[in-house]
Every structure is written in C-alpha cells, then in structure tokens.
Amino acid sequence: MEKHVVVIYPHPDDESFGAAGTILKFREQGVPVTYLCGTLGEMGRNMGNPPFANRETLPEIRKVxxxxxxxxxxxxxxxxxxxxxxxxxxDRREVALHLKQLLEELKPTLVITHYPDYAVHPDHNALGAAAIEAVQLMDPSERPEVWAQAISNNYMDVLGNPDIINDITNYFDKKMEAIFCHDSQAAGVLGQFKHVDSLESEVQEDIKKRFSKEHFYRWDFTN
Structure with a gap:
C-alpha cells in the first residue's frame, strides 16, 4: 500500500477529469493524497454568456x-x-527544484502527473516534465514511483498499452461530483452530464465508459 500520494497537475479541474477515481480509491484505503496545483487557471476560456467573470475575478472563482x-x-x-x-x-530546472523541495517535505511513495509530450496542453506537458525531473533529481533511495497520464489521441499508438488501468466505476458518481465543482469550466463542456440520469441509456453508457477508467504509465528512471 502507498504511504502518501502526491498529484501534480497545472490547472483546477485536471485532478477531477484526470484522476478523481484513483484519488478516491487511495483515500478509501486510508492513503493521504496531496494535490500540487500549478495555476489557478486564470486564462480559462469559459467565462459565460452573458459573462459571469472577467480576467480579474476568474482566478478567485476557480480557486473556490x-x-x-x-x-x-x-x-x-x-x-x-x-x-x-x-x-x-x-525555467524547467527552477520549477523542478521547487517541486523537489515540496516532495522531499511530503515524502510521497507515488507521484501522479501528466506524461510530457502526450498531454495535449503546453502547461500539462511542461509541468509533467518538471515533475518527472524533480523526482529524477531526488536521492534514489527517497524517490517515489511516478505514474504519468497521457491524454493525446495517439498516445497508445506511440507508447503502447498503459501499465495501470484503474476501473473507477464504483467512484463514477463522486468523480462527476468533483468535476461539476468546477462549474465555470465544466458547464459548457459537460452541461448535459448534469442530468445524466435523464439521458438515453446508450448516452449514459457512453459517458460512463469514457469516464470510468483512468490510465497511467509507470515512468522508467533507468533509461
């Protein structure tokens, strides 16, 4: 069993879309989980129509x-x-050293982050690369395992099948609850999902299929 899990993603909502079920699974086992969130997503595109926020107020909304x-x-x-x-x-080395300091304080046995170059958004790729470099810089005897999450359309073609496939069906409803906490961003993309119970059964099954498995690769520090 893990002793402490640290999740490193750049934006509010990355944790809910990407790893909520896995986080809930660890918490159910009594494993502490800490999220190191890179930014407050202040450049998020969805500010409503009519707007409910502007560039000055959006960071505080997303923080809540x-x-x-x-x-x-x-x-x-x-x-x-x-x-x-x-x-x-x-500067990637500076970000990596910042993360290394936090990891040495938190002493996780597992770090979850994005897989560099296969995580679509430049922030995902950059923070994932810095997180992996941070772990690489740690004393090997203190180094946690890293699970890297790829989300690009072609990642399996290049990387092969993921090492970890977590079936989080039992946590699906809670994952959706976490996603919809990010209402400013999720409302536009997933508005229909709020009423998933009223959707046609085929649509319900498609949603659950898409969101009920979370995939990760174990990072190999020997290469």
Whole structure:
C-alpha cells in the first residue's frame, strides 16, 4: 500500500477529469493524497454568456471551485502560484527544484502527473516534465514511483498499452461530483452530464465508459 500520494497537475479541474477515481480509491484505503496545483487557471476560456467573470475575478472563482473539488475528493491541496498558460516558458530546472523541495517535505511513495509530450496542453506537458525531473533529481533511495497520464489521441499508438488501468466505476458518481465543482469550466463542456440520469441509456453508457477508467504509465528512471 502507498504511504502518501502526491498529484501534480497545472490547472483546477485536471485532478477531477484526470484522476478523481484513483484519488478516491487511495483515500478509501486510508492513503493521504496531496494535490500540487500549478495555476489557478486564470486564462480559462469559459467565462459565460452573458459573462459571469472577467480576467480579474476568474482566478478567485476557480480557486473556490478547486477547494470544493478537493473536499469532495478528501485530499489536501497546495497551490504552486504559477500563471496559467505560461508554464512552458518557466525555467524547467527552477520549477523542478521547487517541486523537489515540496516532495522531499511530503515524502510521497507515488507521484501522479501528466506524461510530457502526450498531454495535449503546453502547461500539462511542461509541468509533467518538471515533475518527472524533480523526482529524477531526488536521492534514489527517497524517490517515489511516478505514474504519468497521457491524454493525446495517439498516445497508445506511440507508447503502447498503459501499465495501470484503474476501473473507477464504483467512484463514477463522486468523480462527476468533483468535476461539476468546477462549474465555470465544466458547464459548457459537460452541461448535459448534469442530468445524466435523464439521458438515453446508450448516452449514459457512453459517458460512463469514457469516464470510468483512468490510465497511467509507470515512468522508467533507468533509461
């Protein structure tokens, strides 16, 4: 059993869309989970029509949403304070050293992050690369395992089948609850899912199929 799991993603909602079921599974086992969230997603595109936010108010809205989601997932959260859509321009070594310091304080046995180059968004790729570098820089005797999550359309063609496939069917409803805590972003994309019980059974099954498995690769530090 893991002693402590640290999740490293760049945006509020990455944790809920990407790993909510896995987080809930660990919490059910009594494993503490800490989320290191890179930014407050202040450059998020969805500000409503008519707008419910602007660039000045959106970060605070998304911070509240993040805290609410973390309560649903029963995990701690630390905000790293980087700016949305700029992580690719940060000095990677500096970000890695920042993360290394936090990891050495938290002492996780497992880190979950994005798989660099296969995570679609530049922030995902950049923070995933920095997280893996941070673990690489740690003393090998203290180094946690890393699960890297790829989300690009072609990742299986290049990387092969994932090493870990978590069936999170039992946590599906709770995962949806966490996703919808991020209402400012999820409403536009997943508005229909809020009433999933009223949708046709085929649509319900498609939604559950898409969201009831979470895939990860074990990062190999020997290569």
């Amino acid at each position: 949403e993040l805290l609410n989601a973390c309560r649903v997932l029963d995990m701690e959260v630390k905000m790293l304070g980087y700016r949305d859509k700029t992580l690719e321009f940060e």
